[in-house]
Amino acid sequence: MNKSTKKVIAMAAAVASLGASLGVATESQAAVEKAKAKVDTTKTKQATQIKTATQVKTPAASKTSNQIKWENKKK
Amino acid sequence: MIPFRRTQLQSEAQFSFSCSRCLQCCQHKKIQVNPYEIARLAGNLAISTTDFIARYTTENGSFLKFDETNTCLFLGSDGCRVHLDRPLVCRLFPLARHLNSMGEEWFSELEPEEGCTGRYGSKGSIREYLEEQGTVPFTRAADSYLKLLWEMMDKLEDSGSGEEHGEELDNSPDEDEVWLDMDAAMRSYCSKREIPFPLDVEEKTRIHQNALQQWITKQ
């Protein structure tokens, strides 16, 4: 894997985690999968759902951070 | 969808709330924690952020772990065991803070927790409430990380994949993988540059954000 591909994957992963930690819904997990799929072209591309079931969904395009104690009624 | 009582509130909007510490709102919640909040909590427990992330967080370190009864692991019989270093969302409750990439900030007031015995008052403002809750260093850190996040999102959108542009980015693989674990990232960053490992959380956060910025911009 070359350096730039590795960086795209690392950055997409950082965006997914940092985004979640700041209350920003991102489509970055999908970007991680996309970047990985480019590396191994035999892999089927697949959509990855971000775990935001208990969060207010904010479209990534609107770039809004929601800092809130989210409800989590499951369990 | 979170039920808001009021939204689009500015910091001078009237708000006053006195918590009676019934401890209900430390259950059935998702508590988001950014690298600064993790560093504060790890410092409170005198462990590294690496240990903290492994023991107390979930979803790649983005949320606090709750136990099998869906109760925060830091809830003790007398209340929050990490009160001085509790995360921003715990300080905000029953408010939520919103911020967009243009730097616009607004607040929402949540519908009261079922059975919440806290008292709403008629004097005071959101700004005063936040001051009482000691949110300033937390919002400052969140805002700085958000700027970096917006930048990374723009970069990813622009590049699609950096590979197409044939970029050869000179990054350290170990730093690539541990950016959000502040101690691990700083250990690697500082030892390579032969600078002392910062012990103070505010200083460590500042260096961490600078390092992250360099990593984002480096071609």
Ligand code: SF4
């Ligand atoms: S960190 Fe403290 S205030 Fe926040 S949910 Fe846990 S016990 Fe409650």
Ligand code: SF4
């Ligand atoms: S439910 Fe209300 S009174 Fe009880 S701890 Fe939370 S904010 Fe305070």
